Amino acid sequence: MIGALLLLAALVGGAQLFSGSWTAPFEMTRYIKAGPRQGARTLERDLLAAHPPGSSMGPVYAVLQRMGFACGGLAAPGLPETCRFRARRSEREVLSAQVDLRHDGLVLQSIAVRMDVAPN
Numbered sequence: 307m308i309g310a311l312l313l314l315a316a317l318v319g320g321a322q323l324f325s326g327s328w329t330a331p332f333e334m335t336r337y338i339k340a341g342p343r344q345g346a347r348t349l350e351r352d353l354l355a356a357h358p359p360g361s362s363m364g365p366v367y368a369v370l371q372r373m374g375f376a377c378g379g380l381a382a383p384g385l386p387e388t389c390r391f392r393a394r395r396s397e398r399e400v401l402s403a404q405v406d407l408r409h410d411g412l413v414l415q416s417i418a419v420r421m422d423v424a425p426n
Contacts, residue, residue: 333373338393338401342421346403350419353405361414363387363407370405383411386418399423 337345357366367377370389377389386406395401402422408415 334391334393334403337403337421338395342401342423345401346419346421349403349405349421350417353417353419357414357417359413359415363409363412363414366407366414366417375403375405380409380411383409394426395423396426398426400426 337349339345340348353366353369356369363380367389370377373391374393375389375391377387381387386408389405389407391401391403391405393401400423402424404420406418406420408418
């Protein structure tokens with residue numbers, strides 16, 4: 307009986323994983339629903355309110371990664387660090403978001419957010 311339940315759980319989990327129905331983490335839902343223009347403005351405003359210029363880079367990285375963004379290694383001081391995010395917005399659309407973080411190596415200097423919607 308337990309083996310059958312484990313097999314059923316594995317089948318359901320595998321179907322979700324391979325069906326291509328990936329969705330956005332909860333934190334990004336409201337920005338995605340707002341659309342690319344308003345969502346980008348709102349996300350940028352919220353990030354700047356929580357992490358104003360002059361704050362440490364660590365916490366903003368942690369927030370972006372928790373939201374589902376993929377950030378590369380820290381770019382050289384003066385160059386923007388780019389974090390990227392993609393999620394299905396609807397059956398026919400995929401939203402891509404990009405957050406550029408300017409910094410001096412340790413301290414955040416600015417945040418810029420862009421979002422685009424493309425056909426799926």
